[in-house]
Amino acid sequence: MKYIIVGNGVAGMAAAEAIRGRDAAGGIHIYTEEEYYHYSRPRVIEYLGGLATPDKIVIRGPEYYAKLNIQLFRGTAVESIDTAARTISTRAGVDSFDKLILASGATSFLPPVEGCRSDCVFTLRTIADADRILARCASGKRALVIGGGLLGIETAASLAKRGLCVSVVEVFDRLLPRQLDADGAALLRTMLERQGLAFLLPKKTAAVRPAGEGADVFFDDGSSAGADLVIFSAGVRSNARLAAAAGIACDRGILVDGHMETSAPGIYAAGDAAQFNGVVYGLWPAAKEQGSFAGRNAAGEPALYQGSQLSAKLKVSGIELASLGAIGEGPGIAVATKRGEGTFRRLFLSGGRLAGAILIGDTSSFVPLQRLLKSGEPIADPEAL
Ligand SMILES: Cc1cc2nc3c(=O)[nH]c(=O)nc-3n(C[C@H](O)[C@H](O)[C@H](O)COP(=O)(O)OP(=O)(O)OC[C@H]3O[C@@H](n4cnc5c(N)ncnc54)[C@H](O)[C@@H]3O)c2cc1C
Known part of the structure; x- marks a missing residue:
């Protein structure tokens, strides 16, 4: 049996481990667009804040892939899937599979705001994104983080730790609208203000316009704020384009059933790329769980996934x-x-x-x-x- 896994994040890795636990001889090929071995995406926050180096957040190094006899293709994007021929294509050629697992994760969402593609605008998903932000921090001291969700607040706190003057912009009238009610959000805001963060809310971002080396960010109430770097933290979108182009049913994510199987038999999806029962979880433990279920089913062990728990912790030191x-x-x-x-x-x-x-x-x-x-x-x- 030959398995191909698109994605080397926690969902892809959990799938590979589940397969190897049940099929000692099958070939496993993992493709990733990134150059790093499997690392902790949540800990990218620590790297941004100067609390860890990239090598410290790598979870599985080359020896682990060798031990599990997994072939990893780094820096190699899968460009298309042929569900009938059971092959995938990359710029390096064609690879064939018996079972395919799509664990392609998600991409940071850039809302359609004027100027959102300017040089001083960033998003945070990967170590490479953090590198780009840190390079910009060398010459700029004022940061504006657009989005007061978990990731936005953690990003802001990390940049404050690096000595930047940081403001968080949120469209709702309170922070963490998905995780906190009004009382909890008010308490959190006070704690973060004590750590030096400033908040602009409720404010909807209308445009980012170049100003000197940085930008002026305009809001729809007519006010504006200047910044040397602007980080959009406005949620993510599942990487489902590859699947959709291959004719696999997709909605907000790649649609899967309780066996994590897509509309194409023998092709599974898991993690931030997948949508189960109307939900794209966007959480590390859920991606791990789904990856494991996808791997078990791909390896021939029927296993019924029934959903994951929604829970989150804020990673800001002192809070x-x-x-x-x-x-x-x-x-x-x-x-x-x-x-x-x-x-x-x-x-x-x-x-x-x-x-x-x-x-x-x-x-x-x-x-x-x-x-x-x-x-x-x-x-x-x-x-x-
Ligand atoms: C900074 C940050 C902090 C976070 N903190 C938390 C937290 O505290 N708690 C929590 O629960 N969640 C957190 N999350 C969310 C969590 O990290 C994700 O839910 C989880 O990593 C998703 O894993 P995944 O394997 O589905 O996708 P990803 O980790 O996104 O992996 C996707 C993989 O697919 C590859 N890929 C995509 N397209 C292709 C292609 N065409 N060809 C080849 N390879 C491809 C990518 O290169 C990558 O290897 C955080 C996310 C970020 C960005």
């Missing part, structure tokens, strides 16, 4: 923050809040069971709450948790 499950009030949702000295915990319960949680200042109950969320166990007294 403990985690959010899990469905947060937000509404009909049938009970809320239990506990405030302490610098801490805030809010649990959201539906039908007496945990639906979601926000933890700020103390995240020690994150793992037990994750377990509770997964098990769906009834909670008699939320205050006692």
Whole structure:
């Protein structure tokens, strides 16, 4: 059996490991556009902030690929898939497969804003992106991060650590609109302001116009701000173009069933590239889980994926923050809040069971709450948790 995996991120790597655990002799070829061996994408934040070097965030070096007898093609983009001939093409030639796994990840989204392709505009997804941002930091000191989600805040905090003067722009009237409610967001904002970050919100970015060595960023309320570098952190889009061009069904991501199989038999998708049950997770643990399920199924072991948990932790030193499950009030949702000295915990319960949680200042109950969320166990007294 011969397997090809497009993507060397956590989904692709988990798929390869699952295959090798079940098929000792099959050929495994992994293709990646990047030059690095498998590294931790979340830890790119540490590299940007000067807390780690690229070699420190590499998880699997060449010896690991050799041990698992995996052939890795670095810096090699897969350009097309022929589902009938069961081949993929790269600039180097054609490679054939029995089973194909599409773990091509996602690309940072650049909203259609005037000037968003200027030299001083960046996004952050890869080590190479961080290198480009750091090169710019050498000559500029004012950064504007557009997007107050997890990645935007972490990017801003990393640049502040590098000594830049950083402002975060958010279209909503609060930070982390997907992970926090209004109270949690207000507390987080105060903590980040104490670390030197400034916030412009709610503000919708309308244009980026060159000004000297940097740019003036204009907002739709008529105000503007000057910056030497502008980083858009406005979400990601699944890399599904390759699959769509091959006739594989796609929506926002590559559509998969519970076996992580696409509309083309024997072709699977996983991670940020895949859409399962209407969801593109965009999270490391979910990509790992999906990759593992895709690998198991590709290797002939039927395994049914039933979805992953939505949970996230903020990676800003000095600030403990985690959010899990469905947060937000509404009909049938009970809320239990506990405030302490610098801490805030809010649990959201539906039908007496945990639906979601926000933890700020103390995240020690994150793992037990994750377990509770997964098990769906009834909670008699939320205050006692
Ligand atoms: C800075 C940063 C911080 C993050 N922090 C967190 C966090 O704290 N917690 C969390 O849960 N998630 C976090 N995420 C999200 C998480 O990193 C992703 O969900 C996860 O890495 C997705 O893994 P993946 O394998 O699906 O895709 P990726 O890691 O994006 O890997 C995709 C791979 O596909 C390759 N590829 C794409 N197209 C082609 C092609 N045509 N030919 C060949 N190769 C191709 C790429 O080169 C790459 O190797 C963060 C993301 C970023 C950018």
